[in-house]
Amino acid sequence: xxxxxxxxxxxxxxxxxxxxxxxxxxxxxxxxxxxxxxxxxxxxxxxxxxxxxxxxxxxxxxxxxxxxxxxxxxxxxxxxxxxxxxxxxxxxxxxxxxxxxxxxxxxxxxxxxxxxxxxxxxxxxxxxxxxxxxxxxxxxxxxxxxxxxxxxxxxxxxxxxxxxxxxxxxxxxxxxxxxxxxxxxxxxxxxxxxxxxxxxxxxxxxxxxxxxxxxxxxxxxxxxxxxxxxxxxxxxxxxxxxxxxxxxxxxxxxxxxxxxxxxxxxxxxxxxxxxxxxxxxxxxxxxxxxxxxxxxxxxxxxxxxxxxxxxxxxxxxxx
Numbered sequence: 668x669x670x671x672x673x674x675x676x677x678x679x680x681x682x683x684x685x686x687x688x689x690x691x692x693x694x695x696x697x698x699x700x701x702x703x704x705x706x707x708x709x710x711x712x713x714x715x716x717x718x719x720x721x722x723x724x725x726x727x728x729x730x731x732x733x734x735x736x737x738x739x740x741x742x743x744x745x746x747x748x749x750x751x752x753x754x755x756x757x758x759x760x761x762x763x764x765x766x767x768x769x770x771x772x773x774x775x776x777x778x779x780x781x782x783x784x785x786x787x788x789x790x791x792x793x794x795x796x797x798x799x800x801x802x803x804x805x806x807x808x809x810x811x812x813x814x815x816x817x818x819x820x821x822x823x824x825x826x827x828x829x830x831x832x833x834x835x836x837x838x839x840x841x842x843x844x845x846x847x848x849x850x851x852x853x854x855x856x857x858x859x860x861x862x863x864x865x866x867x868x869x870x871x872x873x874x875x876x877x878x879x880x881x882x883x884x885x886x887x888x889x890x891x892x893x894x895x896x897x898x899x900x901x902x903x904x905x906x907x908x909x910x911x912x913x914x915x916x917x918x919x920x921x922x923x924x925x926x927x928x929x930x931x932x933x934x935x936x937x938x939x940x941x942x943x944x945x946x947x948x949x950x951x952x953x954x955x956x957x958x959x960x961x962x963x964x965x966x967x968x969x970x971x972x973x974x975x976x977x978x979x980x981x982x983x984x985x986x
Contacts, residue, residue: 675687675702675825676702676753676755676824676825676828676829677702677703677704677705677708678701678702678703678708678712678716678752678821679703679704679708679709679711679712684704684708685704686702686703686704686708687702687704688702688703688704688705688706688709689701689702689703690702690703690709690716692717693818701716701818701821716749730744730745731745731746731747731748740852741851741852743850743851743852743853744862745858745860745862746815746816746817746860746861746862747860747861748817748843748844748858748859748860748861749817749860749861750843751837751838751843751844752820752821752824752837752844752845754828754833754834754837755828758828758831758832758833759833759877759878759880760833760877761833761835761839761877761882761953763838763839763840764833764837764838765838766838767838767839767840767841768840769839769840769952769953769954771951771952772952772953772954772955775952775955775956778956779956780956781948781956781957782948782950782951782955782956784950788881788950788951791879791880791881792881792883792949792950794878794879795832795876795877795878795879795881795882795883796883796885797883798827798830798832798876798878798883799874799875799876799883799884799885800883800885801826801830802823802826802827802830802874802876803872803874803885803886803887805822805823805826806819806822806823806826806846806872806874807872807887807889809822810864810870810872810889810891811864811891811892812863812864812865812866812868812891812892813863813864814863814864815859815860815861815862815863815864816848816850816857816859816860816862816864816870817859817860817861819846819848819859819872820844820845820846820848820859823845823846823872823874824837824845824846827845827876830876830878831878832876832877832878833876833877833878834846834875834876834877835875835876835877835882835883835884835953836873836875839953842858843858844858844859846859846872846873846874846875847859847871847872847873847886848870848871848872848873849870849871849873850862850864850868850869850870850871851868851869851870853871854941854943854944855871855873855941855944856873857871864891865891865892866891866892866893867891867892867893867894867895867898868891868892868894869888869889869890869891869894869898869901869902870888870889870891871886871887871888871889872886872887872888872889873885873886874886875953877953880951881949881950881951882949882950882951882952882953883949884949884953888902888905890902900936901938904932904933904936904938905933907932908928908929908932908933909929911928911929911932912925912928912929915928922957922959925946925959926940926959945958945959946958946959947959
């Protein structure tokens with residue numbers, strides 16, 4: 668195995684040790700390197716890790732069993748998923764990290780109160796959101812044809828724990844990955860797997876980080892290689908509608924205005940809005956009040972914090 672000058676976390680499930688040995692196959696294929704702490708960990712992880720090298724090493728019996736009989740909306744097909752990655756024990760974590768059950772969120776659902784952040788909470792949110800942005804930027808640099816979304820998940824996982832933070836999606840309601848990667852017709856919350864990104868794909872990277880007792884949550888969509896004009900137009904319209912919505916957020920505004928602004932803008936572009944999902948409050952809880960559907964009529968309170976998720980479709984509204 669090749670040696671690296673950069674210290675990473677061992678990719679073998681359950682290890683968590685620092686690692687400086689790189690998979691030679693990843694290097695030969697031009698993929699982002701995967702590190703292991705020893706030959707033993709490399710051998711133990713090989714049956715799963717080899718799937719990240721592409722279709723040639725994937726099983727020949729078609730799709731993963733969990734997708735048997737699934738009705739796909741387009742040509743995209745999922746790959747195989749690697750085991751859940753390990754978080755070192757010294758990293759502070761949310762209440763669902765061990766059990767998969769977000770107990771605090773379930774308790775909060777009995778209330779419609781929208782938390783108004785204190786100055787201290789606002790500073791904590793600024794810190795965690797800055798870390799989340801840094802992690803997203805690291806992941807984005809890996810986006811290119813031939814790279815698997817599972818490899819991007821590894822990069823996100825390592826970048827997060829390197830900052831002393833916990834990847835919020837990991838084991839949230841038993842979600843097995845450290846980020847969401849949604850390719851082409853996948854609307855959101857796509858699961859990283861062994862499928863290599865292809866020239867012409869678009870991929871949304873949804874990154875969430877828990878640090879200092881609060882969560883940060885953001886996402887962006889990236890072009891993989893050369894994409895067609897319609898894909899560029901869709902992504903640009905999504906970005907532009909988001910910027911218009913952000914500009915409207917201020918004390919006294921209505922949550923429903925956010926949806927109205929997005930809808931009015933993108934309908935003129937010939938696209939439609941996904942109505943199956945909405946924005947959400949964030950802070951001490953990963954998902955909390957307020958929900959921000961397009962039909963909401965609740966007034967925005969000063970210093971409330973939430974995530975805007977602009978999800979547009981080029982085609983029908985069925986999700």
